Amino acid sequence: MDIFVDSLVQIWDDGRDGIVALDGITHHFRSGKLTCLLGPSGCGKTTLAQIIGGIERATRGTIRIAMPHQPNSQSARPGECSVMMWQNLNLFPWRNVIDNVAFGPEMSGVSREKRYERARELIALVGLKHFENKNCSQLSGGMRQRVALARALIMDRPILLMDEPFAALDAQTKIVMQEELTRIFELTGKTILFVTHAIDEAILLGDEVVVMTARPGRIKEVINIDLPRPRSQELINSKEFGQYYERILHLIREEVLNAMQQQNEAAEG
Amino acid sequence: MAAFSKRSTKRDTLWLRVLPTASVLLFLVLWEAVVRLRGITPIVLPAPSSILDYLLTMILDGSIPYNLGVTFLRIVVGFLIAGSLGILVGILMGMSRVIARVLDPWIAALYPLPKISLIPLLIIWLGTGEIYIITISVVSAFFPVVISTYSGIRQADQNLVRAARDLGANARQIQMKVIVPAAIPSIFAGLQLGMGVTIILVVAAEMIGGSTQSGMGYLLIRYGQVMETEKVFAGLIVLAVFGAVIIKTQSYIERVVAPWAAGKD
Numbered sequence: 001m002d003i004f005v006d007s008l009v010q011i012w013d014d015g016r017d018g019i020v021a022l023d024g025i026t027h028h029f030r031s032g033k034l035t036c037l038l039g040p041s042g043c044g045k046t047t048l049a050q051i052i053g054g055i056e057r058a059t060r061g062t063i064r065i066a067m068p069h070q071p072n073s074q075s076a077r078p079g080e081c082s083v084m085m086w087q088n089l090n091l092f093p094w095r096n097v098i099d100n101v102a103f104g105p106e107m108s109g110v111s112r113e114k115r116y117e118r119a120r121e122l123i124a125l126v127g128l129k130h131f132e133n134k135n136c137s138q139l140s141g142g143m144r145q146r147v148a149l150a151r152a153l154i155m156d157r158p159i160l161l162m163d164e165p166f167a168a169l170d171a172q173t174k175i176v177m178q179e180e181l182t183r184i185f186e187l188t189g190k191t192i193l194f195v196t197h198a199i200d201e202a203i204l205l206g207d208e209v210v211v212m213t214a215r216p217g218r219i220k221e222v223i224n225i226d227l228p229r230p231r232s233q234e235l236i237n238s239k240e241f242g243q244y245y246e247r248i249l250h251l252i253r254e255e256v257l258n259a260m261q262q263q264n265e266a267a268e269g
Numbered sequence: 270m271a272a273f274s275k276r277s278t279k280r281d282t283l284w285l286r287v288l289p290t291a292s293v294l295l296f297l298v299l300w301e302a303v304v305r306l307r308g309i310t311p312i313v314l315p316a317p318s319s320i321l322d323y324l325l326t327m328i329l330d331g332s333i334p335y336n337l338g339v340t341f342l343r344i345v346v347g348f349l350i351a352g353s354l355g356i357l358v359g360i361l362m363g364m365s366r367v368i369a370r371v372l373d374p375w376i377a378a379l380y381p382l383p384k385i386s387l388i389p390l391l392i393i394w395l396g397t398g399e400i401y402i403i404t405i406s407v408v409s410a411f412f413p414v415v416i417s418t419y420s421g422i423r424q425a426d427q428n429l430v431r432a433a434r435d436l437g438a439n440a441r442q443i444q445m446k447v448i449v450p451a452a453i454p455s456i457f458a459g460l461q462l463g464m465g466v467t468i469i470l471v472v473a474a475e476m477i478g479g480s481t482q483s484g485m486g487y488l489l490i491r492y493g494q495v496m497e498t499e500k501v502f503a504g505l506i507v508l509a510v511f512g513a514v515i516i517k518t519q520s521y522i523e524r525v526v527a528p529w530a531a532g533k534d
Contacts, residue, residue, distance in 0.1 A: 055431055083435060090432035093529040094450045104436040107446070137529055155436065 001081050001158045001191050002068050003029035003052060008061035010047050021047050023216035025061070031068040031158075034185055034192040036206035038199065040252065040259045044217030045195045046087070046163050052193065053161045054079020065159070082159035087167065087195075089148040091136045097123065098132040101150045122150040126180065142173035146180070153184070162194045166201070175233050178204060182231055199252060203227075203244045204235060211251045214259035221251055315499040324503035332488070333507055340471060340484040341511070343399075347406030348467045352460055355411045359418025359459075363452070364444055369419070376415060384409035384470060388477055397480035406470040410463035417459025421452030454530035457523045464519055468512055485511075 010022040021044040029035050029052075037045040050056040052063060054077060065076040083104075091100050098119050099106075105115035123132055126146040136144060145165060152160060162181075166174045182205060185192055196202050202209045209223045227240060235241050297317045303309070304316040311319060327333045362369040388405060395401040425448040433447045475486025485508055492500040523530070 053435065055435060079435065084432070086428065086432060088428065090426075090428050092429060092433075092447070092450070094453065094527065103433070103438075103446075107433075107436060107438040107442050135529060151436070 001076070002031045002064075002066055003159070003191070003193075004062075004064040004066070005029070005048075005052065006062045006064070008048070008051065008063070009059050010044065010051065010056070011059045020216035022051075022058070023218050025217065025219060027210060027219060027222070029191065029193060030208070031191050032189050033207040034194060034205055036202035036209045037193065037195045037212060038197065038202045038209050038248065038252065039212030039217065039220075040214050040256045041197060042259065043212045043214050043255070045212055048212075048217070049084070049161045049163055049193055049195050052078055052159075053082045053084045055084060081157055082161050083152045083155040083157045085148050085152045085160065085162045085165050087163045087165065089144055089165075091144060091147055091151070093136055096133050096135055097128065097139070097147050100136060100147055101154055103151060104155045118154060119150070122154050123147075125153070125184065126150045140173075141169055142177060145169065145173075145177055149181075149184070153188075157190075159191045159193070162192060164195050164197065167197070174201075179232060181205065182229075186230055199245055199248050200236060203241060203248070204231060204233070209244075209248060211248060212255075214255045214262060220255065223248065312496050312498050315502060320499050320502045320506070323499040324506060327500065327503055333503070336483055336485050336488045337507060337511060339481075340475065340486070343402055343406065343471045343475075343484065344464075344467050344515070347403050347471060348410060348464055350403070351407045351410035351463055351467065352414055354407070355414025355459065355463065356418050356456060358411075359415045359456070360422060360449060360452075362415070362419045363422025363448070376412065380412045380416065384466070385473055388474065392478050397478045399481060402471060402474040402479055402481070402484075405474045406467045409470045410467045413462035413466065414456070414459040417455045417462070418452060421455030421459075422448055424455070425451040453527050457527065457530060461516070461519060464515065468515065472508065 005025055005027050008022055008025040009020070011018040011020050025048060037048060039045050047056060051058045052065075063075070063078050065078065065081055066073050092103065095103070098116060101123055102115040102119040105118065110118075120132065123129060126149050128143060128146050128150070131139070131143065136147060139147065148165065166177050169177060178201065185205075194202075194205055196205075203225055206225050209225060211220045211223065212218065213220045223244065225244060227235060227238075227244075301316050301318060304314060315323075324333075358372070362372055384405065387408060391401050391405055391408075395404055429447050429451060430443055433443050438446060471484070472486035472489075475481075475484035476490040479487060481487070485504055489501055489504045489508075492498075492504065
């Protein structure tokens with residue numbers, strides 16, 4: 001699904017003038033591509049993903065979600081065609097693995113037998129076979145991520161929104177999960193919006209990296225990542241990767257310095 | 270050297286492990302010795318050995334099993350009524366702002382009132398029979414359960430609610446499948462408090478005004494009045510053990526029903 005975001009503005013009410021979180025975001029997130037939203041913390045990248053996912057409502061601006069090559073088709077409602085994988089996962093602690101994964105179909109009234117069958121397929125896809133009846137609290141961080149991924153995938157939505165899902169993982173597990181996501185992305189051909197603050201992660205995963213400015217969030221630059229797929233972790237040592245890294249680092253450094261200055265000014269004022 | 274230090278740690282833990290038992294035994298021995306050596310009269314302080322004698326007699330003649338059984342039944346009935354009413358009202362309050370606003374002043378006013386002070390009024394209204402004992406325990410256990418359930422529902426993790434909505438749950442499903450399960454740890458905390466006061470109030474009601482002439486509270490007050498101190502002590506020991514068993518069983522049931530909530534409330 002293509003996502004056309006046009007002049008999106010988000011202002012949080014703080015009882016005074018309001019805090020501008022997003023200030024005129026216009027971008028076309030291409031269908032079937034993995035786009036990374038990269039920026040310093042507080043730049044509104046999570047907010048943007050949540051507005052596209054219909055979880056938050058924008059103050060102003062429009063979103064069009066449509067099938068590719070059908071420019072006149074009616075737009076889907078935000079959230080209708082997408083599902084979110086949350087930063088803190090939001091697994092239901094009172095449900096075991098399979099009942100977490102099967103939550104969506106259960107809500108739409110799919111019979112137990114059918115939803116378990118589908119849940120088992122997805123649990124196997126994310127590499128958690130034989131863990132169906134484990135409690136989520138018994139799983140490691142990486143395994144919980146896989147449960148959350150399977151729970152999102154079972155919804156069978158063309159758009160997958162991922163809000164820094166790997167930020168809390170240790171370095172090794174993160175590598176494995178990034179490769180897993182790459183594999184699943186290449187397999188399913190979903191449109192993925194991936195929020196991150198890690199430059200290497202953005203280059204490794206993304207077809208396109210949208211670099212955002214510090215508050216108020218604007219799009220600073222859009223960088224196409226022209227690296228061949230399937231990709232793997234070895235790419236990090238390549239010359240092209242290094243060039244992308246340097247370029248994005250330069251952009252991000254400016255923004256982080258900006259953000260720090262803003263915080264200082266706010267503290268002094 | 271390593272082996273030596275290992276062995277000594279092991280000895281240390283064993284030593285520490287017998288310490289609680291040793292402490293109790295030492296206390297009992299001292300008690301027994303003081304009573305015998307100073308010749309203290311049993312009406313004031315009976316020796317542990319004679320308390321044990323009386324305890325065994327009362328178990329064998331059936332007076333403790335019968336009265337304990339009666340007290341236990343009253344506690345179960347009071348607790349079940351208070352628990353289910355409390356959970357129901359708590360959930361209704363958590364889900365409807367209207368109901369919450371209507372009930373809030375009543376709960377705020379009645380919760381801090383010591384329930385035992387309602388005994389005279391309840392006796393006027395209900396007499397001194399079974400209904401009175403059950404009612405006083407229900408009235409006191411109801412409040413902690415309602416308050417914990419209500420606050421558990423209000424404090425349900427909004428992130429889980431948003432996640433459920435994103436996965437296609439409607440408002441009703443969010444209430445039943447997310448908010449109520451999320452409140453279970455605090456509902457259990459309320460039930461624990463409720464069980465505590467149920468035990469207290471049933472025994473107190475058996476002592477004060479109860480005309481049924483049965484139950485551990487009745488036993489204690491009657492033997493106290495005739496100064497059979499050994500029997501009073503025996504009754505106290507039974508009640509202490511009984512209370513501990515009930516509380517332990519309750520937390521065991523909670524661990525089985527809601528393992529994710531263990532250690533948190």
